[in-house]
Amino acid sequence: MAEFSMHYTPRITSSLSGVVGHVPPEWNDTMYPHVLSKCVHELFEEQASLFPEAVAVEGDGCRITFRELNERSNMLARVLQKMGIGPGTFVGICMERSPEMVVSIYGILKAGGAYVPLDPVYPQDRLSYMLQTAKIRVLLTQDRLVALFGNPSEVDIIRVDTEWSAISEEDGRNLEPVATAEDIIYLIFTSGSTGRPKGAAVYHRGFTNLLLWFVTEFSITHADRNLLVSSLSFDLTQKNLFVPMICGGCLHLTPTGPYDAQQLSKLIPDYGITLINCTPSAFYPLIEPLSEEIMRRLASLRTVFLGGEPISIGRLRPWMTHPICQAEVANTYGPTECTDICGAYRMTSENMDHYDFVPLGRPIHNVQLVIVDAEFKPCNVGEPGELCVAGVGIGAGYINDPEMTAAKFVPNPFPGISGATVYRTGDQARWLSDGAIEFLGRLDHQVKIRGFRIELHEIESLLKVHPVIRDAVVVVRKGPGGDESARLVCYVMPQEDFNANIEDIRDYLSGRLPAYMIPAAFHILPKLPLSPNGKVDRQAIQMIPEPDAPAARQSFVAHGSVLERQVLQIWINVLGLSQIGMDDNFFDAGGNSIQLAQVHTRLQALVKREFPITDMLVHTTIRAAVAFLAKDTKLQAGGNSIQDRARRQREALSTRRNVRRP
Numbered sequence: 001m002a003e004f005s006m007h008y009t010p011r012i013t014s015s016l017s018g019v020v021g022h023v024p025p026e027w028n029d030t031m032y033p034h035v036l037s038k039c040v041h042e043l044f045e046e047q048a049s050l051f052p053e054a055v056a057v058e059g060d061g062c063r064i065t066f067r068e069l070n071e072r073s074n075m076l077a078r079v080l081q082k083m084g085i086g087p088g089t090f091v092g093i094c095m096e097r098s099p100e101m102v103v104s105i106y107g108i109l110k111a112g113g114a115y116v117p118l119d120p121v122y123p124q125d126r127l128s129y130m131l132q133t134a135k136i137r138v139l140l141t142q143d144r145l146v147a148l149f150g151n152p153s154e155v156d157i158i159r160v161d162t163e164w165s166a167i168s169e170e171d172g173r174n175l176e177p178v179a180t181a182e183d184i185i186y187l188i189f190t191s192g193s194t195g196r197p198k199g200a201a202v203y204h205r206g207f208t209n210l211l212l213w214f215v216t217e218f219s220i221t222h223a224d225r226n227l228l229v230s231s232l233s234f235d236l237t238q239k240n241l242f243v244p245m246i247c248g249g250c251l252h253l254t255p256t257g258p259y260d261a262q263q264l265s266k267l268i269p270d271y272g273i274t275l276i277n278c279t280p281s282a283f284y285p286l287i288e289p290l291s292e293e294i295m296r297r298l299a300s301l302r303t304v305f306l307g308g309e310p311i312s313i314g315r316l317r318p319w320m321t322h323p324i325c326q327a328e329v330a331n332t333y334g335p336t337e338c339t340d341i342c343g344a345y346r347m348t349s350e351n352m353d354h355y356d357f358v359p360l361g362r363p364i365h366n367v368q369l370v371i372v373d374a375e376f377k378p379c380n381v382g383e384p385g386e387l388c389v390a391g392v393g394i395g396a397g398y399i400n401d402p403e404m405t406a407a408k409f410v411p412n413p414f415p416g417i418s419g420a421t422v423y424r425t426g427d428q429a430r431w432l433s434d435g436a437i438e439f440l441g442r443l444d445h446q447v448k449i450r451g452f453r454i455e456l457h458e459i460e461s462l463l464k465v466h467p468v469i470r471d472a473v474v475v476v477r478k479g480p481g482g483d484e485s486a487r488l489v490c491y492v493m494p495q496e497d498f499n500a501n502i503e504d505i506r507d508y509l510s511g512r513l514p515a516y517m518i519p520a521a522f523h524i525l526p527k528l529p530l531s532p533n534g535k536v537d538r539q540a541i542q543m544i545p546e547p548d549a550p551a552a553r554q555s556f557v558a559h560g561s562v563l564e565r566q567v568l569q570i571w572i573n574v575l576g577l578s579q580i581g582m583d584d585n586f587f588d589a590g591g592n593s594i595q596l597a598q599v600h601t602r603l604q605a606l607v608k609r610e611f612p613i614t615d616m617l618v619h620t621t622i623r624a625a626v627a628f629l630a631k632d633t634k635l636q637a638g639g640n641s642i643q644d645r646a647r648r649q650r651e652a653l654s655t656r657r658n659v660r661r662p
Contacts, residue, residue, distance in 0.1 A: 035208065035212060036181060036205050036208055036209055036212075036366075036392070037180075037181050037205075038181070038208060039109065039177070039179050039180070039181065039183075039185070039204045039208065040109065040185070040204070040207060040208055040211060040242050040246065041073075041106055041109040041110050042177060043208070043211075043246040044066075044070070044106065044242070044245050044246055045070060045174055047066055047245060047246060047247070047248050048066040048067060048069070048070035050248075051066055051222075051248055052065060052066050052067035052070075053065050053066070053067060054066050054222070054248060054250075055250050056068075056069045056102075056244075056245050056250060056251065057069060057099045057102050057245075057250070057251050057252075057253065058099075058250060058251070058252045058253065058271065059097060059098065059099060059228075059251075059252055059253025059254065059255070060096075060097065060098040060099060060253060060255070060256075062099055063099070064099050064103075066245070066248075069099075069102065069103060069106065069245075070106075070172075070174070071172030071173075072103045072107075072167075072168075072172070073103050073104075073105075073106035073107040073110055074107075074110060074170075074171065074172050074173060074174060074175060075107075075167050075168055075169075075170035075171070075172050076103060076104065076106075076107030076108075076110075076111075076140075076160070076167055076170075077106075077107045077108075077109075077110035077111040077175055078111075078170040078171060078175065079107075079158070079167055079170055080107060080108065080111035080113065080138060081111045081112070081175075081178075083137070083138055083156060084137065085108070085111045085112065085113040085137070085138060086111065086112040086113060086178055087112045087113070087178060087179050087180070087183045088183070088184075089112075089113045089114070089137060090113065090114050090115075090116050090134040090135065090136050090137075090187055091108045091111075091113045091114070091115055091116065091136065091137075091138045091139070091140060092115075092116045092118050092130070092131060092134070092136040092138070092139040092140065092141075092155075093105065093108065093115050093116065093117060093118065093139075093140045093141070093232070094117075094118040094119070094120055094127070094139065094140075094141040094142075094145055094148065094149075095120075095140070095141060095142055095145070095160070095232070096120060096142065096145075096256035097228065097232070097253040097254060097255070097256050098142075098253065098256075099253070100142070100160050100161055100164075101232065101253075102241065102251070102253075103160070104140045104160055105241065107140075108140070109179065109185065110174075110175055110178075111175075111178065112178030112179045112183070113179075114183070114184040114185055114186055114187055114201070115185075115186050115187075116130065116134050116136060116186065116187045116188075116189075116199070117186070117188060117231075117232040117233040117237075118130055118131075118139075118233065119231055119232070119233035119514065120145050120148060121231075121514060121515065122233075122514050123510065123511050123512055123513065123514070124148060124149065124150060124511075125511055125512045126197065126512060126513065126514065127148060127149060128149070128150070128152065129196060129197070130189050130197065130199070131149070131152055131155060133189075133196075133199060133399060133400055134187055134199055134399055136155060137154070137155065137156065138155070138156045138157075138158065139152070139155050139156070139157045139158070140158050140160055141157060141158070141159060141160070142159060142160065142161045142162075143159045143161055143162045146159060179204060180204065181203070181204045181205035181208065182203060182204070182205065183203070183204055184201045184202065184203060184204070184396055185202055185203065185204045185207050186201075186202055186207075186238060187199045187200070187201045187202075187399060188200055188202070188233065188235050188238075188336050189233070190235075190336050190453050191446075191452075191453055191454045191455040191458050191517065192404075192455055192458050195457070195458050195460075195461025195462050195465075196458070197458070198398045198399075198401055198404060199398060199399035199400075199401075200336045200337045200395055200397075200398060200399075201395055201396035201397065201398075201399055202238075202336075202339050202340075202395045202396070203339075203395060203396060205392055206338075206339040206392050206393040206394065206395065207238070207239075207339055209339070209364075209365065209366050209367075209392045209393060210239055210339050210340065210341055210364070210393065211239060211242055211243055211246055212365070213341075213364045213365045213366075214239060214243050215243065215246065215247050216365075217344075217364070217365075218275075218303050218330070220243060220244070220247055220249060220275070221247055221248070221249065222247060222248030222249055223249070223274070224244060224247075224249040224250075224274045224275050224302075225244070225249060225250045225251075225252055225271055225272055225273050225274055225275070226240055226243060226244045226249065226250070226251050226252065226273070226274075226275040226276070226277075227252050227254060227264070227267065227268065227271070227273045227275070227276045228240050228241065228251060228252065228253050228254060229254050229259075229264065229276065229277075229278050229282065230277070230278060230282075234451070234452075235336040235340045236277055236278075236279075236305075236307055236308065236332075236340060236451070238340060239277075239340060239341070240277050243275075244275075252267070252271050252273065254267065257614070258593050258596065258597075258613055258614065258616075258617060259282060259285075259593040259594060259596070259597050259613075260597065260600075260612075260613040261285035261286050261597045261600070261601055261613075262600065262601065262604070262610060262613065263613070264286060265286055265294065265297045265298065266297065268297055268298055268300060268301065269296070269297050269298075269299070269300060272300050273300055273301065274300055274301060274302045274303070275301075275302070275303050275304075275305070276301060276304055276305070277304075277305035277306075277307070277332075278305075278306065278451075279306065279307065279308040279309055279450055279451030279594075280306045280308075280309055280310070280311045280312065280315075281309065281450045281451065281594045282450070282451075282594055283304060283306060284312075284315050284598075285594065285597040285598050285600075285601050286298065287315075287316075287318070287319040288315070288598070288601065289601070289602075289605055290318045290319055290322070292324075295319070295322050295324040295325065296324065298319070298325070298327075299324050299325075299326070301325075301326075301327040302326060302327050302328070303327060303328055303329075303330060304327055304328070304329045304330070305329075305330045305332050306329060306330070306331055306332065307331065307332040307333060307334075307341070307451070308448060308450070308451025308452075309448050309449075309450065309451055310357070310358070310439065311329070311331055311347075311358040313352055313353070313355075313356075313357070313358060316329060316347075316352070317352065320347075320348070320349045320352060321349045321352075325349070328346055328347060328348045329346075329347045329348075329352075330344050330345070330346050330347070331344060331345040331347060331358045331359070331360065331361060332344045333360040333361065333439070334389070334393070335389070335423070335425055335453075336395075336453070337394075337395045337397075337398075337408065337409075337423055338367075338389045338393045338394055338395060338423050338425075339393040339394075339395060341364060341393075342363060342364060342367045342369065342389045342391075342393055343360045343361045343362060343363050343364065343367075343369055343437065344360075344361045344362070344364060345358060345359045345360060345361025345362070345436060346361070357438065359432065359436035359437055359438055359439075360387075360429065360436070360437040360438070360439050361436055361437065362435060362436060362437075363391070364393075366391050366392040366393070366418075367389065367390070367391035367392065367393050368389070368390040368391045368417050368418060369387060369388070369389060369390075369437065370387075370388045370389075370390065370414060370417065370422065371383075371384075371385040371386065371387055371388070371429055371430060371431060371437070372385050372386050372388055373385045376413065378414070379430065379431065380431075381430075381431045381432070381433055382430055382431065382432075382433075383430060383431075384428055384429070384430045384440055385428070385429070385430065386424060386425065386426065386427070386428060386429075386443060387425045387427045387428070387429040387437070387439075388422045388423060388424050388425065389422065389423045389425060390412055390414070390417045390418060390419050390421070390422045390423070391417075391418055391419055392418075392419070394409070394419060394421050394422075394423055395423075397409050407424075408423060408424050408426075409421050409422075409423055409424075410422055410423075410424060426442060426443050426444050426446060427439060427440075427441075427442060427443070428440040428441050428442065428443050445457055445538075447476050447486075449476070449486050449487070449488070449516065450486075450516070450592065450594055452516045452517075454488070454516070454517055456473075456474045456475070456476075456488075458513075458517070459472075459474045459488070459490070459509070459513065459517055459519070460472050460473060460474055462508075462509060462512055462513070463490070463492065463505070463509070466505065466508055467495070467498075468494050468495055468498040468499075468500050468501075468504075469492055469493070469494060469495065469500060469505070470493045470494060470495045470496075471492075471493040471528055471536070472490060472491065472492045472493065473490070473491050473528055473536050473538065473541055474488055474489070474490045474491075474519055475488075475489055475491070475538060475541055475542055476488060476489070477489045477542075478576070487519075487520040487521070487576070487590045488517070488518075488519040488520055489519055489520065489521045489522075489523070490505075490519035490521070490522045490523070491523050491525050491528060491541055491544070492505065492522060492523070492524055492525065493524075493525055493526070493527055493528050494524060500524055502522045502524075505522055506518065506522065515592075516592065520589070520590025521590060525544075528541070529541060529544075560582075561626070563626055563629065563630060564582070564622065564626050566606055567603065567606075567622050567625055567626050567629070568580070568582075568622055570599055570602045570603065570606070571586070571589075571599060571622060574591075574595050574598045574599050574602070575589055575590055575591055575595060577589065577590075580622070581622075582621065582622045582623045583621050583622075583623055584621060584622070585620050585621060586599070586616075586620045586621070587620065596613065596616055596617075597613065599616065600613045600616050603616075603625070603629065606629075607629050615628060
């Protein structure tokens with residue numbers, strides 16, 4: 001970070017001690033009509049003027065105050081305006097989690113532009129497509145990430161970390177407001193059915209409405225500290241960036257790297273974290289296996305926001321019903337196209353058993369939800385139909401895709417429902433008798449895995465243009481873990497006289513899709529089953545048993561050491577497989593970062609010691625993991641290894657059995 005940051009030692013007590021955050025009284029009006037005309041950076045500027053020395057952002061080894069964040073973003077905004085950035089222009093931002101990332105976002109908004117998150121883990125082909133589709137003229141990034149983009153033409157690149165000296169020469173005072181509530185605040189690319197991602201644009205007005213709902217609904221104040229754990233390219237990340245700073249609170253950024261539940265569980269007490277927002281799959285490793293130590297670490301949490309996939313009540317119950325837990329869980333629902341959240345259900349230890357599932361809840365302020373039948377008429381209570389959204393959160397549609405926009409953003413035909421447009425989510429749902437909504441699944445081929453929205457057709461479209469593939473279909477299969485163990489499985493029909501090489505196909509997709517969209521398994525079929533109308537029969541494919549495991553997976557040791565068998569069982573349980581080889585790579589077998597965190601937690605409990613999750617990235621096979629775990633001195637010294645203890649137990653049992661009774 002060099003000159004951009006001020007290094008510090010983490011503190012257990014809040015840096016905002018004694019500071020009273022300012023929440024204007026008009027925010028208590030659930031409609032807040034006057035505030036909706038303001039943009040989020042204007043709300044932030046109000047807090048910066050009232051409490052300039054309060055800490056706004058911590059993370060990446062530094063912290064910056066409201067005054068510093070405001071001044072630095074003003075400097076950057078002036079640079080961007082000189083480069084032609086203003087309302088109607090998009091600025092790319094590709095950064096790892098850091099205070100300079102937050103400075104860059106505010107700088108873009110103050111200049112009047114809209115930001116476009118570009119994830120550093122995406123392949124270059126996907127990043128280039130996003131730059132071209134959004135017609136991005138300026139890219140804000142860090143010096144170490146520039147190489148990801150090759151040599152993009154007609155794009156000016158600002159390395160915010162290494163070029164800060166020049167940026168800091170600009171005026172740090174507030175600029176005259178440029179953007180209005182009717183302008184676009186950000187553009188997020190989601191998976192698309194055409195083989196390419198589609199960019200969904202969101203308005204300032206809808207986003208401000210979402211933030212104010214969060215602050216008022218959950219009584220968020222200057223005392224709250226929000227832990228950011230998700231990528232900037234994820235839609236649920238956006239509100240977390242801004243909510244704390246429009247009421248004097250503090251945003252804490254987790255280090256960039258693999259998801260590490262152990263590390264997060266230590267950050268929560270160290271910084272007094274009160275709010276956290278992630279997918280259920282990312283939260284479960286924080287509370288499993290549950291212990292008194294884990295409960296104490298999470299004691300500061302008062303609200304956990306979960307979204308992106310169904311919630312398992314059974315997995316939350318032990319934590320939520322523990323005497324130490326004072327937190328509630330908010331199930332948040334909404335598509336990217338409708339400013340991320342349009343409905344929510346607040347779950348506490350008292351009401352968590354009211355349903356066998358967690359409802360989508362009720363609409364947030366200034367948003368309406370409608371469930372319609374096949375003729376687009378409202379459904380009665382209990383009748384399944386398509387869930388549609390109306391109100392202030394409706395976005396601007398898809399960038400450069402009028403056909404898709406017209407199909408999903410339709411004219412509003414409902415009297416009493418605000419707005420000219422209704423968004424068709426494609427989600428199937430039904431009203432419950434108490435006014436809540438039950439999610440029933442998808443009406444199309446869109447799926448969500450660990451919170452990531454994936455269009456199966458996007459993967460299939462790419463596969464079908466591969467020279468050796470005649471046809472392909474991708475389905476979701478679930479293991480014993482249910483939604484958490486869901487994985488993509490691809491069935492490929494090769495061209496005649498061609499032999500499809502699985503590794504070549506995997507490499508082909510890896511150069512075009514993010515890792516979470518790469519199928520965990522590929523299977524070659526001579527032909528795909530068809531329905532009577534000649535289309536691929538997906539239900540028939542789901543009934544096809546998975547082929548026998550490859551040779552490598554046949555090599556597992558059924559009678560190995562106790563440690564080998566224990567590690568093997570952990571991998572099988574987490575991955576949802578029937579078997580796996582000693583030398584199979586964890587990720588090639590379908591593993592992901594969340595499942596890696598689960599394996600990491602269970603292995604630590606097994607050997608009764610802690611070790612960094614990065615060690616798991618090095619030892620990615622069972623054989624390597626067992627060798628690494630067995631090196632621990634506590635397991636070897638004095639013949640006290642797991643194997644030795646098990647052997648002694650067997651010998652003792654055998655001795656007792658052979659002793660004759662008098």
